Amino acid sequence: MKIKTGNFRIRSKIWIEDKNGKVLFGPGRLKILEAVVRLGSIHAAAKELKMSYRAVWGKIKNTEDRLGKPLLIRQIGGTSGGGSELTPLCKNLLEKFSSLQAHVENEVDNLFEQSFIN
Amino acid sequence: MKIKTGNFRIRSKIWIEDKNGKVLFGPGRLKILEAVVRLGSIHAAAKELKMSYRAVWGKIKNTEDRLGKPLLIRQIGGTSGGGSELTPLCKNLLEKFSSLQAHVENEVDNLFEQSFIN
Numbered sequence: 001m002k003i004k005t006g007n008f009r010i011r012s013k014i015w016i017e018d019k020n021g022k023v024l025f026g027p028g029r030l031k032i033l034e035a036v037v038r039l040g041s042i043h044a045a046a047k048e049l050k051m052s053y054r055a056v057w058g059k060i061k062n063t064e065d066r067l068g069k070p071l072l073i074r075q076i077g078g079t080s081g082g083g084s085e086l087t088p089l090c091k092n093l094l095e096k097f098s099s100l101q102a103h104v105e106n107e108v109d110n111l112f113e114q115s116f117i118n
Numbered sequence: 119m120k121i122k123t124g125n126f127r128i129r130s131k132i133w134i135e136d137k138n139g140k141v142l143f144g145p146g147r148l149k150i151l152e153a154v155v156r157l158g159s160i161h162a163a164a165k166e167l168k169m170s171y172r173a174v175w176g177k178i179k180n181t182e183d184r185l186g187k188p189l190l191i192r193q194i195g196g197t198s199g200g201g202s203e204l205t206p207l208c209k210n211l212l213e214k215f216s217s218l219q220a221h222v223e224n225e226v227d228n229l230f231e232q233s234f235i236n
Contacts, residue, residue: 008142010218013131014226024126096233100128100226107225108132108218115214 010112014104016097018066025063025097032056033071033086033094041083042072128230132222134215136184143181143215150174151189151204151212159201160190 015026023029035045046056064071071090075083086094133144141147153163164174182189189208193201204212 008134008136011133011135012222015129016126016230017129018126100229100233103229104130104222104226107229108222111218111221112134115218 010108012104012108014101022066023062024066025093027101029059029063030094030097030101032059033090036072036084037086037094040085128226130222130226132219140184141180142184143211145219147177147181148212148215148219150177151208154190154202155204155212 013027016024018024032045032049032051035048036042039045039048042056042060043053046053049056060071067089069089070087071093072084073087075085131145134142136142150163150167150169153166154160157163157166160174160178161171164171167174178189185207187207188205189211190202191205193203
């Protein structure tokens with residue numbers, strides 16, 4: 001079948017699940033943690049993403065529980081007024097997930113062109 | 119980072135969008151049309167998928183409108199009491215989409231193992 005590339009495009013989404021089919025990590029958590037890195041705290045990330053602190057914290061906590069390891073190092077109080085930093089494991093997870101995501105998007109684009117355009 | 123394959127798995131989803139970001143085709147429509155092929159009518163497919171006839175018909179109609187081509191040949195009345203058959207274009211779309219989906223799932227599994235397990 002012929003589909004013009006200009007008219008349609010393929011989209012893809014990847015996420016990681018645990019044994020029980022619960023989300024360990026996905027694009028939503030990637031966005032949250034990238035905002036935490038950039039803004040320095042869960043509070044600021046939640047504000048930017050227009051989510052409640054509780055919702056953002058809950059998602060991070062879920063992933064930590066399912067992974068059995070911390071994602072954030074929480075700094076309470078101090079002159080900076082507290083904030084959060086990513087653990088090395090979390091940085092690694094972010095890097096690998098976003099690179100996997102980019103790789104998959106590329107692959108999917110290529111496969112779509114190969115199978116649908118010809 | 120080390121993730122045990124037995125503990126976590128990667129999931130993926132692909133879908134096709136039109137220029138306006140509206141869904142042209144995806145796993146839901148694949149499931150609907152596969153049920154129409156198997157059961158011979160939109161009515162029977164809707165019943166099996168626990169969806170309303172209107173919802174199922176609406177999704178098929180949406181894709182037909184966005185594609186500018188029919189997906190179903192509707193047979194009204196007759197001894198069989200009416201039913202629907204897939205157009206050759208629709209059969210082709212189903213085949214290509216499900217094969218692309220399987221291919222992507224495989225690729226994603228491999229990429230996940232390569233990047234996360236080591």
